[in-house]
């Protein structure tokens with residue numbers, strides 16, 4: 001059935017963060033049941049997470065930031081037109097014209113055109129090498145220009161300017177920031193806070209010039225520097241302007257809509273402009289004359305407009321302009337009445353210049369209510385303090401305890417004190433009550449089926465909390481843990497019924513006490529006699545700390561069957577044999593040995609996905625004979641069975657390849673030999689590519705090394721498997737020695753702190769602060785752990801012995817490789833084979849509990 | 859085919875006790891595979907020196923592997939975890955602790971003069 005009256009059409013101009021949210025709200029709240037929606041976006045791709053723009057440098061591509069990865073909305077009523085721009089608005093005809101010539105009629109029109117960076121009109125501002133910092137294209141251009149450059153300067157020391165400075169640092173440029181105001185982040189920080197921030201930022205090698213105006217950009221056809229007021233000069237080949245933003249209100253102005261004094265489409269509390277069919281949301285809008293440069297108020301506006309179109313009475317009544325961010329690794333937060341402008345407001349300040357801390361609370365004159373505050377250097381209290389402002393709950397008797405470090409009598413600020421109505425995620429307007437409800441009450445999950453959210457990840461998917469700027473994730477996590485703990489439902493990190501400790505805690509316990517056996521550990525810190533979860537875990541921890549043979553006395557009984565027989569068990573009870581072939585490089589002679597061994601023992605032979613050869617179908621009692629021949633020919637265990645280093649995949653690199661810029665094979669071999677035998681929480685894989693073409697697929701490995709003209713880029717946290725993850729850049733252009741040093745630290749840090757069976761990618765995600773935190777630990781060595789981690793790795797390297805040759809030399813260890821203790825000459829007849837494609841394959845299962853006839857064929 | 863199990867010892871009550879190995883050769887909290895009257899049997903020694911024997915055949919896959927599993931405890935129950943897919947079987951009687959429909963055969967055991975011997979299949983066990 002087709003209806004004859006056309007459905008009313010809503011046109012949205014701009015597919016940025018807020019435009020996208022508006023369409024989502026229209027779909028979710030049922031507006032698309034009655035309306036068609038057409039969205040016009042100027043950028044070449046669907047909306048992406050602009051708030052996380054800087055992470056684009058570490059991302060594998062623009063898709064990683066996308067808010068609409070599928071490229072279109074599921075709802076057929078929504079049409080998305082990308083890469084074209086609305087050039088004119090005709091209110092009388094109710095049409096908009098597009099750059100590509102199309103003209104669209106509308107019944108309702110929403111402007112969501114965002115804002116544009118303001119470029120001060122100083123001479124030279126349009127030279128080659130000048131950029132703004134707003135879109136993915138901007139970042140691509142900055143990255144390209146940074147290649148040949150040595151120094152960069154950011155004009156503007158506000159929030160976005162520092163973010164851009166961070167990017168220039170990441171790109172390896174000597175970085176300057178020039179700010180006209182007397183301090184950094186003048187809008188959010190007071191003078192003392194600004195000064196504390198400057199010390200931090202300068203400590204990271206960024207030169208800060210405050211209280212100076214930019215006179216001109218110099219250069220003939222390309223930028224070569226910046227002339228500052230007072231005659232100073234900054235040499236730079238890249239200039240990024242970040243001197244504020246201006247609402248993109250040109251369409252509205254040309255169409256005669258009212259605009260605010262300082263720019264932005266003037267709208268009322270329903271976000272309706274002076275034309276009743278036209279609305280404005282996000283950074284292009286100025287509700288009550290004021291524009292908001294944050295995403296959360298924009299999201300609220302989007303909801304309000306959809307509500308209004310559905311006949312609701314929602315109002316936008318201002319927004320919380322609190323900010324918390326990590327700039328160049330420094331925590332900075334500013335919330336509520338940070339400048340104590342409220343009548344009679346009092347300030348409580350704690351500052352510690354040595355530790356680089358500045359914390360200020362603004363409280364009401366009676367000392368009962370928190371009005372706002374500023375935190376620099378440590379913003380861990382933000383998650384609790386900001387909602388206190390919003391909800392107006394009474395302060396505790398000694399409010400200064402909220403900002404004093406714990407060592408000086410300060411309380412650790414708990415989430416338990418937050419009232420239910422406290423807004424925990426300001427980006428997505430999620431309250432504590434909403435989070436608790438999703439934990440307790442069954443509701444439809446993302447796949448439509450009823451569920452209870454059980455952890456932070458589920459809450460993130462269900463409520464959006466934590467999915468935008470991420471600053472509330474710590475608080476969300478604390479709320480979940482606190483809530484479960486209150487119900488006696490501890491979100492247990494316990495390994496199993498025998499240990500209340502997590503793997504990382506167990507690691508520390510074993511290291512501190514110097515335990516050597518499972519018995520010591522379970523007696524002192526556990527209950528019962530252990531199980532198939534904790535025994536291999538303790539075995540792995542012991543192996544990482546004390547590199548004794550995995551089949552050593554007391555250790556053998558702890559190992560999973562693969563480790564216990566130094567081979568991978570197959571479904572018919574036979575084993576596979578994988579000799580190490582470092583970097584995938586092998587001589588013809590060694591290849592022949594493998595072929596001969598396989599032929600003589602009738603083994604199924606296959607090239608693996610890890611650039612080596614797997615021989616399948618060995619009976620347990622055959623393993624020693626097979627390995628004797630392999631060891632004699634110079635092979636070692638490939639650890640295909642262990643939670644340990646598997647392979648370091650290589651590409652052929654500069655030795656042969658016409659594109660290669662470094663010897664990737666040599667590096668892969670060196671790394672594989674260095675880390676072979678390292679027992680870890682889960683298996684570890686590496687890759688080394690000789691150039692950016694990445695033929696070794698290094699970025700799908702736990703550590704990936706990619707050659708550059710200047711050295712090596714080191715990527716971490718990648719894997720294939722069930723949940724593929726691309727490794728992300730930890731550090732670039734490293735020389736061999738630095739590369740190995742960082743890898744030593746990274747791998748040991750992982751070995752010490754990851755959960756059982758947690759590969760590097762989820763481990764990295766679970767680190768508070770993620771990749772940035774890892775960089776602080778590995779590259780900046782903020783924990784001062786660097787030399788300890790390196791020493792631990794050096795110990796591992798020095799004590800490595802090939803597990804298989806050690807077994808062959810030890811009759812006690814060999815004794816376990818028998819078919820039957822009381823009939824070692826009789827092969828287990830339950831192990832039998834058929835053939836396929838000219839090789840053996842496991843035969844079908846034997847009957848359950850079958851009696852095995854003696855003397856059955858082998 | 860006639861089965862000639864190694865060194866059969868006839869005992870008065872008509873059960874055949876098959877010697878497996880010296881108790882000292884069986885590590886605590888470990889298992890060994892033994893051939894008992896033509897059947898693959900897994901023989902285990904617990905932390906408190908009890909000896910148990912179960913069929914070596916993993917009932918889920920049919921593979922002859924149970925002696926290679928890890929020994930552990932759940933509460934007071936001592937179990938072996940199948941090395942293939944980690945089902946847990948009580949050493950006492952072969953019951954699966956995860957799935958009541960699964961069970962492996964259990965055998966009588968005893969230690970005589972330091973020698974571990976396996977007797978008959980327990981009556982309650984699946985054939």
Ligand code: SRM
Nearest residue numbers: 568576607608609610612614640646719720721722723759
């Ligand atoms: C032989 C091989 C397949 C092949 O024929 O090519 C293989 C075979 C097995 N893989 Fe694999 N994987 C093999 C390459 C891979 C790869 C490809 C690679 O390494 O480039 C991957 C994806 C990459 C990755 O790991 O990030 C891969 C992802 C897995 C996973 C999923 C891991 C994950 O994090 O999701 C498992 C399961 C696990 O480890 O828990 C697994 C587990 C296994 C086990 C060990 C399962 C088991 O315990 O029985 C298989 C037995 C190996 C054996 O008996 O020798 N295998 N496996 C490959 C051996 C490589 C080697 O030389 O060591």
Ligand SMILES: Cc1cc2nc3c(=O)[nH]c(=O)nc-3n(C[C@H](O)[C@H](O)[C@H](O)COP(=O)(O)OP(=O)(O)OC[C@H]3O[C@@H](n4cnc5c(N)ncnc54)[C@H](O)[C@@H]3O)c2cc1C
Nearest residue numbers: 014016017018019042050051085086113114282283294295
């Ligand atoms: C580097 C950076 C970091 C930031 N960090 C934070 C943060 O931590 N927290 C926070 O709250 N906010 C942050 N912001 C601000 C946040 O990104 C913006 O508030 C948000 O993106 C505004 O959404 P919007 O949809 O209004 O504008 P935009 O996201 O800019 O979207 C507007 C879109 O409209 C398109 N458009 C414009 N004119 C037309 C036209 N005529 N026809 C068709 N399409 C058009 C534009 O191309 C653009 O794609 C940050 C911004 C940047 C640049």
Ligand code: SF4
Nearest residue numbers: 651657660690691695
């Ligand atoms: S990654 Fe580069 S050097 Fe290595 S094989 Fe591919 S193209 Fe050649």
Ligand code: FES
Nearest residue numbers: 425426427469470
């Ligand atoms: S506050 Fe930004 S994601 Fe929650």
